[in-house]
Amino acid sequence: MFSRFSPILNHINQKDFQFVYEPSEDSFLLCEGIEKNINFIKEEIKPTICLEIGTGTGFVTCFVNKLFEENKVSCFYITTDINHKAAKIANETFKLNCVEPKETIITDLIEGFESRLKNSIDLLLFNPPYVPTDPSEKIGIDPLDQNSLLSSSWAGGKNGMEVTQIVLDKLDFLLSPNGCCFIVALEENQPEIIAKNLFFKGFRTAVVKKKEIEDEKLYILKIYRK
Ligand SMILES: C[S@@+](CC[C@H](N)C(=O)[O-])C[C@H]1O[C@@H](n2cnc3c(N)ncnc32)[C@H](O)[C@@H]1O
Structure with a gap:
C-alpha cells in the first residue's frame, strides 16, 4: 500500500x-476504511481518544495519526499488543514517524487498565x-x-471469533456515547451474524470496505451506537 499517510517502516x-x-x-x-470515513469521524465522532488493540508494527495507528493530522483531528492515542516484540517495533515506528503514542502497552487486549477506559474510547x-x-x-x-508470537496474530479459534468476540462484548463498556469501532472481519467470522448480535446490544454495523484476496473475503466493519 502506498499512501502519503503510510508510515516509514525501514527500521524493520x-x-x-x-x-x-x-x-x-x-x-x-482497515486504513482505507478509516480514511473513507474521515468526514464521519471528524463530524460525528470528534475523537479525542483512539485505542488500537493489537497494534503489531504500529502501521495502522501511525497511518491514522498522519491522516488525522492533515484533517486537523487532535487525538490521544493508546496502543496495546500481547506480543512484546511487536510493542518494541511499534514504539520504534512511532518514534521514527514522529507520532504518538510513545509507549505501547504490553497486555492481553486491555487487561490491567480496562476499568479506566469506561465509556471513554x-x-x-x-x-x-x-x-x-x-x-x-x-x-x-x-x-x-x-512461534506463538506470530501465530497469535492470526489464530482466532472457533469461527475465528474467540478474540474478536471478547472485544465486541466490551464495546458498550468502552465506547464513548459517540464512539465508533473499526474492525477487520473475514467471511468465516460471519459478519452478518456479528451485525445481528450487535444490533440487539444497541449498535449499528456497516460494511465500509470489502475485498477478496485469493481465497479470503475481508470486511471492514464500522460499529457505532444506534
Ligand atoms: C492481524 S495482526 C494486526 C497487526 C496490526 N494491527 C496490523 O493491522 O498490521 C493482530 C495483532 O494482534 C495482536 N494480538 C493478538 N491477540 C492479542 C491479544 N489478546 N491482546 C493484544 N494483542 C493481541 C497480535 O500480536 C498482532 O500484533
Whole structure:
C-alpha cells in the first residue's frame, strides 16, 4: 500500500516478521476504511481518544495519526499488543514517524487498565486474529513457544471469533456515547451474524470496505451506537 499517510517502516527487517505481523492487505484495508470515513469521524465522532488493540508494527495507528493530522483531528492515542516484540517495533515506528503514542502497552487486549477506559474510547481499532483454527491449536502466546508470537496474530479459534468476540462484548463498556469501532472481519467470522448480535446490544454495523484476496473475503466493519 502506498499512501502519503503510510508510515516509514525501514527500521524493520524480514527477520522481525518471523515474530511480528507484517502489515498486509487487512491492515491496508482497515486504513482505507478509516480514511473513507474521515468526514464521519471528524463530524460525528470528534475523537479525542483512539485505542488500537493489537497494534503489531504500529502501521495502522501511525497511518491514522498522519491522516488525522492533515484533517486537523487532535487525538490521544493508546496502543496495546500481547506480543512484546511487536510493542518494541511499534514504539520504534512511532518514534521514527514522529507520532504518538510513545509507549505501547504490553497486555492481553486491555487487561490491567480496562476499568479506566469506561465509556471513554471514541475510536477503537482492531485488526484481530481472525483465522478459524482447530480447538487443538492454541490461541494467544505460549511463553515457551517463540512461534506463538506470530501465530497469535492470526489464530482466532472457533469461527475465528474467540478474540474478536471478547472485544465486541466490551464495546458498550468502552465506547464513548459517540464512539465508533473499526474492525477487520473475514467471511468465516460471519459478519452478518456479528451485525445481528450487535444490533440487539444497541449498535449499528456497516460494511465500509470489502475485498477478496485469493481465497479470503475481508470486511471492514464500522460499529457505532444506534
Ligand atoms: C492481524 S495482526 C494486526 C497487526 C496490526 N494491527 C496490523 O493491522 O498490521 C493482530 C495483532 O494482534 C495482536 N494480538 C493478538 N491477540 C492479542 C491479544 N489478546 N491482546 C493484544 N494483542 C493481541 C497480535 O500480536 C498482532 O500484533
